[in-house]
Amino acid sequence: MLTKVYGSAVFGVEAQIIVVEVNVDKGIGYHLVGLPDNAVKESNYRIAAALQNNGYKIPGKKITINMAPADLRKEGSAYDLTLALGILAASNQIEHKSIGKYLIMGELSLDGDLQPIKGALPIAIKAQEEGFKGFILPEENAKEAAVVGDLEVYGVKNLKEVIDYFDKKKPLRQIKINTRKEFLQKADFPEFDFSDVKGQESIKRCMEIAAAGGHNIILIGPPGSGKTMLAKRLPSILPPMTLHEALETTKIHSVVGKVKSNGLMSQRPFRNPHHTISSAALVGGGSYPQPGEISLSHNGVLFLDELPEFERRVLEVMRQPMEDREVTIARAKFTVTYPSSFMLVASMNPSPGGYFNDPDAPVTSSPMEMQRYLGKISGPLLDRIDIHIEVAPVLFEKLSEERKGESSIEIRKRVIGARDIQTRRFSNLEQVHYNAQMNTKQIREFCVLDDASKVLLKSAVERLNLSARAYDRILKVARTIADLQNVQNISTLHISEAIQYRSLDREGWLG
Structure with missing residues (x-):
């Protein structure tokens, strides 16, 4: 007897329906076709044990299972339940009309217990x-899938x-979620807050501008100056995710x-x-491509601490995704x-050594050593970073202050105001939502x-020998400052x- 059961495969962030055709006929044998990988091929052992431990069995007949479309590779163990029910239905061990x-x-x-799937x-x-x-x-x-309505x-x-x-012996409990209500209830405030940061007012200003326009930013400073602390607090001043962004991010x-x-x-x-x-782990890939860190940070923040310590070729593969805001991974049979x-x-x-060219620093480095260290990062990659800013160590007087700094809630209000202006500005453009995407x-x-602004910018471009891309970055950042x-x-x-926020373009910035 032939029975059809339905499963699914995921390619990229999109799913495709897989039809599992199970035919039980006279003879002996178990044949699984349709390009299954090893995890799918091994399913017959898991299925046989699970059925036996629940009072059922794989029939002693010829079982042929086809997973269509047969030219697509099927991966993973998530088809176990699909195959097991197909075998039970085709051998008339369960009711299978629906x-x-x-x-x-x-x-x-x-x-027979079920493990979660991807x-x-x-x-x-x-x-x-x-x-x-x-x-x-x-x-x-179940809650993840119940986000989808009308299902x-x-x-x-x-x-x-x-x-x-x-078999109509016992009903299953349907999982229902009011997606919008659940989303609003869980949109609580992040645990890190800018009020914890002592001093560094100019850097906080940079972070506010970066958040308001969606600009990339690099922080240059000695150990202990607060670079990581500031970076971890950036999500707390970004506008809350919209429901559409939340769905996009959750899919990945x-x-x-x-x-x-x-x-x-x-x-x-x-x-x-x-x-x-x-x-491959950063941008995605592998034999059977998976999203990388840049996709897992979609609609959020990717923090690369100690940037020159990353392999140069690893950083270079980010250049195209940073411009296009998507990454395409091509293989022989699919993309x-x-x-x-x-x-x-x-x-x-x-x-x-970690410090500027300062004779009083614990570890000193010559200008040549510093230049060689900075040379690990390519010019084209730095061009794609809108804001370069130096982070100086915090003075003791600031560290010992009892007064708290401005909270993330207050900064976020200004960021949201600037983003609202940009939303209205780009309302007719489908792919542009904030200034950094222009x-x-x-x-x-x-x-x-x-x-007057043209004269000033012309002077800066000639004096700093800026590229055309750096020129565009300055205009984008200036547009965001005006929006704030x-x-x-x-x-x-x-x-x-x-x-001022192009430190790495300035000759002699190292002192």
């Missing part, structure tokens, strides 16, 4: 699009619960199985990879694209300068402040 209305996924333990959210979205009545999956993934989601603990449901984290059991992500991601990371619209925050010491054409349209002041036209004050 089994084709459901999309079924889950990894089986030997006792990619539950994109699979649920695809199930809803394809018109399935419901989605049956492990209990740990019955059933979280189950073990194989027996699913069998009893189709779902693919790698990093979504917590409470479903939709409500906080902007903050990713802080170690400097030994490989290029996947992952979104990567993130804010880059990098930090670095000014020299191998291309050259949009910069010319929205960053119009008066004569709720001013329509860019003035010389905005241009001069933006020029």
Whole structure:
């Protein structure tokens, strides 16, 4: 007898329906076809033990299972439950009239318990699009999948619960979530706050500008000056995620199985990879491509601490994704694209010893050593970072102050105000939402300068020998500074402040 059961595979951040055709006929043998990987091939051992431990068995007949489309490689153990129910239905051990209305996924333990799967959210979205009545999956993934409306989601603990449901012995509890209500309830404030930072007012100003315009920023300073502390607090002043951004971000984290059991992500991601990371782990890839750190930080912050310690070739592969805000990974048989619209925050010491060219520093480095150290970072990569700022050590008088600094809540209000201005400005542009995303054409349209500003910028470009990309970055940052002041036209004050934030372009900045 032939039975069809439905599962799904995830490619990139999109899912595709997999039809599992199970045919039980006269003879002996177990044949699984349709390009399964080793984890799928091994499923027959898990299925046999799980069925036996729950009072069922694999029939002693010829079983042929085809996973269509047969030319797509099937990976992982999430098809165990799909295959097991297909075998039971094809051998008439369970009632199966309605089994084709459901999309079924889950990894089986030997006792029939279900283990969580990856990619539950994109699979649920695809199930809803394809018109399935419901989605049956492990209990740990149920809230994640229930984010999708108009789809019955059933979280189950073990194989027996699913069998009893189709045999109409015991109903399953449908998981329902009011997505918007849940999202608003969980949108609490991040644990780190700028009020904890003593001194560093000019750096806080830079972080505010970066947050307001979505600009990349690099902090250069000696050890203990507060670079990491400032970077960790940047998400606390970014605008709260919209529901659309939360769904986008959760989809990516779902693919790698990093979504917590409470479903939709409500906080902007903050990713802080170690400097030994490989290029595939940073931008995504592998034999069977997975999202990298730049995609896991989509709609959030990617913090690269001690930037020159990263391998140069690893950093260079970020250049294209930083411009295009997506990364495309091509393989012989398929291509996947992952979104990567993130804010880059990098930090670095000014020299191998960690200090500026200061005779009083504990460790001194010559200007040549400092220049060689900075040379580990390519000019094209630095060009893609809008704001370069020096972070000086905090004086004792500031550290010992009892008075707290301005809170993240107050700074965030100004950032949200500036972002609202940008939202109205770019309302007719589908791919642009804030100033850092503007291309050259949009910069010319929205960053119009008066004569005095042109003269000032021309002088800076010639004196600092700035590239065309650095010129555009200055205009973007100046536009953001004007937005923070709720001013329509860019003035010389905005241009001069933006020029100050190109420290690494200034000759002799090392002192």
